Every structure is written in structure tokens, then in C-alpha cells.
Amino acid sequence: MSEEKATLQHYLQGARDTLAWKVEHAGHADILREQVDGSAGLLRHVSKLPTSIDWAASTARLTAIADRSPD
Structure with missing residues (x-):
């Protein structure tokens, strides 16, 4: 049996x-943690998310894209 040398x-x-x-x-775990504690980012009391985004419209747009995608 020959041994292959590691390179x-x-x-x-x-x-x-x-x-x-x-x-x-780690990304999966972060998503679960965000769903559990309702916060996003490293610290619960410090949000890194922008406040100027219309989250409802953004969510609706992404949901529509996902709904059009084949399974």
C-alpha cells in the first residue's frame, strides 16, 4: 500500500x-438566534441595520422573487 504525500x-x-x-x-446559527431573540447583529442593543429602508416593501419584493423561483 503506497502512502500519498500531503502537499x-x-x-x-x-x-x-x-x-x-x-x-x-455559522450563518444558519445566526439566523436561528435572530429568530429567537428578535435582534440582528453582534449585540442585542446595537442594531447594524439601516433605518431608512422600507422593510415591508423589501420583504414583499423578496418574497415575490422567491415565489417565482422554481423549487
Whole structure:
């Protein structure tokens, strides 16, 4: 049985895959946390969201786009 030598490319690929997985799942966890405590951002009492956006219109627009998308 021959052993394959690990190269820098192998390590970088593994690091990239691990980082991508962590980012994806951290995003999921953040969404769940926001739904639980009703706040967005790092600190509950400091919102990073812009206040000048019509959130109802933005939500309606994004919902319409999602509804048009195939499953």
C-alpha cells in the first residue's frame, strides 16, 4: 500500500473546505438566534441595520422573487 504525500495544496484545500463549512453553519446559527431573540447583529442593543429602508416593501419584493423561483 503506497502512502500519498500531503502537499500544501492538500492542506489549503482542507482549510478552505473547513472554513466554508463553518461559515455556512455559522450563518444558519445566526439566523436561528435572530429568530429567537428578535435582534440582528453582534449585540442585542446595537442594531447594524439601516433605518431608512422600507422593510415591508423589501420583504414583499423578496418574497415575490422567491415565489417565482422554481423549487
